[in-house]
Amino acid sequence: MEQINYCPILKAKKIKADGTCPLHIRIKVGSSITEISLKYSVTKDDWDAVRKRVKPRNPNAALINAAIISHENNIVQIGADLRLTGQVITAQVLKMRISGGNNNMTLLSLFFKHNTDVKARIGNDFSIATLRKYELTKMKLEQFIQSKYLVDDLQIRELKYGFILDFETFLKSTQKLAHNSAIKHIKNLKKIVRLAVQLDYIEKHPFDAFKCSVAEVNRNCLTKDELRRLIEKGSLNSRLEVIRDVFVFCCYTGLSYADVAKLNRDHINGDGKDELRVIIIPRTKTKSNCRIPLLPVAEAILKKYIPFTKADKLKRLLPVNSNQKFNEYLKELATLCDINKTLTVHIARHTMACTVTLENGISLEVVKTILGHKNIRTTQLYSKMTDIRLHAEMNTLILKTFSNKNSNPTLCK
Known part of the structure; x- marks a missing residue:
C-alpha cells in the first residue's frame, strides 16, 4: 500500500x-x-x-x-x-x-483516476499503447493549463466551451501538431469530461457541440516496382536483411507491428499441403480476429526463419526489433532501395491493402477479413483508387463498349 x-x-x-x-x-x-x-x-x-x-x-x-x-x-x-x-x-x-467532494473534482484528478483504471485493465480490454496515448494527452493538458491559466489544475465545473477551442489552438500552434493529431487529443479530453457527466461531477457536457472532424489523409503505400526492388535487394548486412524480411512479410500479410511482434506457431492453421496455411490472430488494437492466407512470399520468409523459431523461448516466428529501432532501420533500408518514402509498418499494411490485394481484384470484403477491421468503412479508407486500378477498369470499359466500330456513335459535322 x-x-x-x-x-x-x-x-x-x-x-x-x-x-x-x-x-x-x-x-x-x-x-x-x-x-x-x-x-x-x-x-x-x-x-x-x-x-x-x-x-x-x-x-x-x-x-x-x-x-x-x-x-x-x-x-x-x-x-x-x-x-x-x-x-x-x-x-x-x-x-x-x-x-469538498464531487462538486470540486478537478480535470487532471479525474484524468489521473481514469488512467489508473486503464492501467489496471491492461491485458484485458486495454493495451499499454492505449495507456500511453491517454498519458500523453494528460501531459499536454497539464502544459496547457499551466501556460493559459497559471494554475496546476482546474475544477471540472469551471470548464466552458472556450476551453476546448483554446486547447485546440494550443495543440496546433504551441505544440505544432497537425490537425488529425490534435483531434486525437481532443477526443481523449471529451471522453474524460463525458465521464465526469456520468459520475455526476457536472450536469452537462460543456464540449458536446464540438465536432471532432478528421481531415482526409493520403494513405501511402509501395508500388509494385518499389516492392519488387525491396524484395530483390541484395548485399544487405544481416541487420538490414532481417528488417527487410519482416517488413516484406507485413506487406504480404497486413499485420501491424504489435501483431507481427507476437506472432507464433499457435497463430498458424493448416499444413499447407492441399491449401494455403492461414494466420488467425486477434488484433492487439481491436481484439477482432484477422484471417490471413499465407501467400508464397510470406511462406518463404517464415521458412527462412525456422531456426530462429526453434531457438526462441516464446516460439515467435520472426525476430522483430523494438518499434523505435525497426522504424529507424527502415529509413536506412529505404535509402538503399531508392524508395523516396518514409517506410513504416503501417505503410506495409497499406501496401497489403492496395498493391497486393485491391489492385489485383481482391474484394473489399476479403481485405476487411485480412486486415481484421470491424467495419468495412475502415477498409474503404485503404482502398484508394490507384492509377493501375483506374486504368485497368477503364480499359475494360473500352473493350466492352467501344470494341465494335459499328456500335460507336459518330459525331455530327
Whole structure:
C-alpha cells in the first residue's frame, strides 16, 4: 500500500505584488503528486523552511499555522478512511476529498483516476499503447493549463466551451501538431469530461457541440516496382536483411507491428499441403480476429526463419526489433532501395491493402477479413483508387463498349 507523504511549502518563485508568496501543501502518494493552496501568503523571511511553519514574528502566524495543522490532520484522516473502505488512494483523490467532494473534482484528478483504471485493465480490454496515448494527452493538458491559466489544475465545473477551442489552438500552434493529431487529443479530453457527466461531477457536457472532424489523409503505400526492388535487394548486412524480411512479410500479410511482434506457431492453421496455411490472430488494437492466407512470399520468409523459431523461448516466428529501432532501420533500408518514402509498418499494411490485394481484384470484403477491421468503412479508407486500378477498369470499359466500330456513335459535322 502506497505511503501518504505531505509537506507544507512556500511557492518562493510566485512572488505577489506585496512581496509575499503563496503557501501550499504538497501531497505525494506513490508516483502521484499534487498541491493544495492554503489561501495564505507570507514573505520568505517569515517562513521557517525547516519547521515548515510561519515564524512567530508574523502577526497571523498562529492562524496560518493552525490552518496548516488542520490540513495535515485532514490528510491523515481522509487517507485512513479511504484505506478502511478499500478505495484507491492517489494524491489527486485526497485533494478532491479535502476540497469538498464531487462538486470540486478537478480535470487532471479525474484524468489521473481514469488512467489508473486503464492501467489496471491492461491485458484485458486495454493495451499499454492505449495507456500511453491517454498519458500523453494528460501531459499536454497539464502544459496547457499551466501556460493559459497559471494554475496546476482546474475544477471540472469551471470548464466552458472556450476551453476546448483554446486547447485546440494550443495543440496546433504551441505544440505544432497537425490537425488529425490534435483531434486525437481532443477526443481523449471529451471522453474524460463525458465521464465526469456520468459520475455526476457536472450536469452537462460543456464540449458536446464540438465536432471532432478528421481531415482526409493520403494513405501511402509501395508500388509494385518499389516492392519488387525491396524484395530483390541484395548485399544487405544481416541487420538490414532481417528488417527487410519482416517488413516484406507485413506487406504480404497486413499485420501491424504489435501483431507481427507476437506472432507464433499457435497463430498458424493448416499444413499447407492441399491449401494455403492461414494466420488467425486477434488484433492487439481491436481484439477482432484477422484471417490471413499465407501467400508464397510470406511462406518463404517464415521458412527462412525456422531456426530462429526453434531457438526462441516464446516460439515467435520472426525476430522483430523494438518499434523505435525497426522504424529507424527502415529509413536506412529505404535509402538503399531508392524508395523516396518514409517506410513504416503501417505503410506495409497499406501496401497489403492496395498493391497486393485491391489492385489485383481482391474484394473489399476479403481485405476487411485480412486486415481484421470491424467495419468495412475502415477498409474503404485503404482502398484508394490507384492509377493501375483506374486504368485497368477503364480499359475494360473500352473493350466492352467501344470494341465494335459499328456500335460507336459518330459525331455530327
